[in-house]
Amino acid sequence: MFELIGEGDLRPSAQRVADRAGVGIRTVFRHFDEMDRLYAEMTARLQERIGPLLANAEPNGSVAKRARDLVGTRCDIYERLGPYKRSANVHRMSSPFLQKNHRSMVRALRADLERWLPEIEQAPAGVSNAVEALLSFETWDRLRSDQKLTQKDAREALETALDAVVTASLRGRG
Numbered sequence: 001m002f003e004l005i006g007e008g009d010l011r012p013s014a015q016r017v018a019d020r021a022g023v024g025i026r027t028v029f030r031h032f033d034e035m036d037r038l039y040a041e042m043t044a045r046l047q048e049r050i051g052p053l054l055a056n057a058e059p060n061g062s063v064a065k066r067a068r069d070l071v072g073t074r075c076d077i078y079e080r081l082g083p084y085k086r087s088a089n090v091h092r093m094s095s096p097f098l099q100k101n102h103r104s105m106v107r108a109l110r111a112d113l114e115r116w117l118p119e120i121e122q123a124p125a126g127v128s129n130a131v132e133a134l135l136s137f138e139t140w141d142r143l144r145s146d147q148k149l150t151q152k153d154a155r156e157a158l159e160t161a162l163d164a165v166v167t168a169s170l171r172g173r174g
Contacts, residue, residue: 002042010087036097039088043101046084053077054108059116067166068159070116070135075155078140085137086145109136119170127169134161 004012004020018025057073059066078085092098110132114121120128133139135158143154 001038002045005042005083005087008083010083010090035091036095039091039095039097039101042084046081050077050081053080054112063117063119063166063170064163066116067162067170070113071155071158071162073116074135075140075151075158078137079144079151081137082141082144086141117166117170123169127165131162131165134158134165 001012001017001020004016009016012020014025014028018028021028053073053076057069059069061069088098088102092102113132113135117131120131123131139158140154143149143157144151147154149157
């Protein structure tokens, strides 16, 4: 299932999962008798891949440099996470696990934003909320999926927008 979603099949059927794994459909259901268990397994695998990107990125330099570096880190993460996040969004309303996981991700990304740009905590609420929305997966996904931008162009769009906010609101704070 992990491979199928990674290849862009956001709702692979149990039969497709069984076929890819080379097992019978009953085996799939026996191993993952409830979908939230499967989602938990996939989340653990994703965290192994994405966790180091967050942990190894160290903020340093001016506010403008840290903002650019943060955009780069988020773009790398979102590009790798994209198909899995899109699939999770399709199933989130019917899955308590995915709902909880989504809330946890939003909190973790906010904490990461504050780690990179601690000045954001002193900014007006409208600025900090706008920056958080700007750096969200949903914004990245819109640029990549709806607006059909390349990775490079999507990153440039985010860097430009964040630089405008930083220039207008944060530079004198840090």
